[in-house]
Amino acid sequence: MTVKLSDIQDARNILQGIIIPTPIISDEKLTKEIGANCYLKAECLQRGGSFKLRGAYNKISRLSADEKRRGVIAASAGNHAQGVALAARLQNTRAIIVLPENAPLTKIVATKAQGAEVILKGASFDEAFAYSKELEEKHNYTYVHAFDDDLVIAGQGTIGWEIVEDLPAATVVVVPIGGGGIISGIALAVKNLLPNVRVIGVQAENIAPVNQSLKAGKPVEISPSPTIADGIAVKRPGEKTLKIIAEYVDEVVEVSEEEIARGIFHCVQNSRLVVEGAGAAGVAALLAKKIKLKPDDTVCTVLCGGNIDANLLARILEQVLVRQGRYMMLKLLVLDRPGTLASLLNQVAESGANVIEVFHRRAMWLAPLGRVGIEMLLEVRDEQHGREVFRHLETVGYHVEREGVGDWEE
Incomplete structure (x- = not known):
């Protein structure tokens, strides 16, 4: 079977009342940033937290009663697991899901919550x-592939x-690519x-086999590096999908980890939408100006998922705040006597900065006797305000050093 438009229409009929027709949201901030009208297809609001229910349900709903009784199996980087688990539950079908051992805890817990058996x-x-x-062959399960399956592709x-229905003026559609x-x-x-x-397709540059595969004319497996976009962390594209990409996709661009983090931050800060790394890949490419646009273009990027671990989200948001100059770390050496810290903090308050954390350092700094090292993490309005705070502290007599940003070795 080759996927045709009629197959997608059939999938629409099957998915009626099952999936949420997710909203397309105007992004005024991104529109101003890129110089073209920009909209977000908020698939992160879908049941199960990503687009995966569409393809999984379209596949599982067509199985025979005997196939449903034996059960379905799938492997997943996380989101497909939840999509298959939810689709199987809605069809009263047993689901076995194999996830990588490093799968985010939120995705493991959410998959189990849908009633699936999870194997790491x-x-x-x-x-x-x-x-x-191996398990499929051993137990005669029906396999629900994450991407290289005609019914799954039709569902997506x-x-x-x-x-097309909700934004017929669209001239550019931006979509993340895993498999x-x-x-x-x-x-x-x-x-x-x-x-x-x-x-336009978007891959995380740390695991981006599609452009190499297109050049080779066949799926190529690459050696991956870690990425926060775990939902698109696939070393090798599918046989079926690569052929469709070669015929229908105009360009595939790649984004860095820092660009993906900025995309996540943008969605949270400006669109009030929680997205995972894979979901933010399209926004990341647009913010990084990786996609050529004309002023009269109407762009729609798909936020394909929102299943991100809360701890990871917090770290990403904090790191972006640091890179944008909203957080700054200052080091000072002051007299080690009562009232000195209070006096310093008063000066910080006078400059309009907010203290997030304060650390006293004696032994670690080998501070001279009678003095103590102070490290302060401050919240400021922007980079310009941060410089003003720095100058104010120098003006009132403190020797201040600012810790560097982004100088870690990879």
Whole structure:
């Protein structure tokens, strides 16, 4: 079977009343930043927290009663696990999910909460996938592939149909790529319904096999590096999806970890939407000006998922605040006597900065006897305000050093 527009239409009919037709939200801040009208397809608000329910339900709902009785199995970097688990529960079908051992805790807990049996195996999606195929053969389960399956691709394509219906003025559609299922389905839909639309794929540069695969004319497996975009951390694209990408996708760009972090921050700060690294990849590419746009373009980027661990989200937001100059770390040497710290903090307050943390350092700094080292983490309005705080403390007599940003070795 080759996926056709009629297959996506069939999937739409099957998914009626099952999925949420997610909203398309105008992003005025991003519009101003990139110089073209920008909209966000908020698939992070979908049931299960990502787009994966669409393809999984379209596949599982078509199984025979005997296949449903035996159960389904899938391997996942996280979101497909929840999509399959939810789809299986809605179809009263047993689901076995194999996740990589480093899968985010939130995704493991959420998958179990849907009633699936979770097995942790392997250091990557590909290793989890290999083990799941062993179990499929051993127990005669039905395999629900995360991306390289016609029914799964057709299910994901319903997103593209919704974009065309809700935003017919779209001229550029930006979609994250892991194995290629979501971009294959969306590209098939929008290119058939709006032939002049450009479809741009986005990968995390730490694990980006698609451009190499397109050059080679076949799926190429690469050696990955860690990425915060775990939802698109796939070492090798699918056979089916690569063919569709080659035919229907205009360009594939890659984004760095720092750019992905900025994309997550943008969505939280400006659109009030919690997205994971994979979900923010399109926004990251737009903010980093990786995609060529004209002023009359209407851009829609798909926020494909919002299943991010709260601790990771907090660290990302804090790091971006530091890089944007909103947080600053200062080091000072002051007299070690009562009232000195209070006097310093009064000067900080006078400059309009907010103290987040304060540390006394004696032995670690080898501070001279009678003096103590002070480290302060301050919240300021922006980089300019940070410089004003620094100058104010120097003016009133303190010797201040500012800790560098982004000087860690990789």
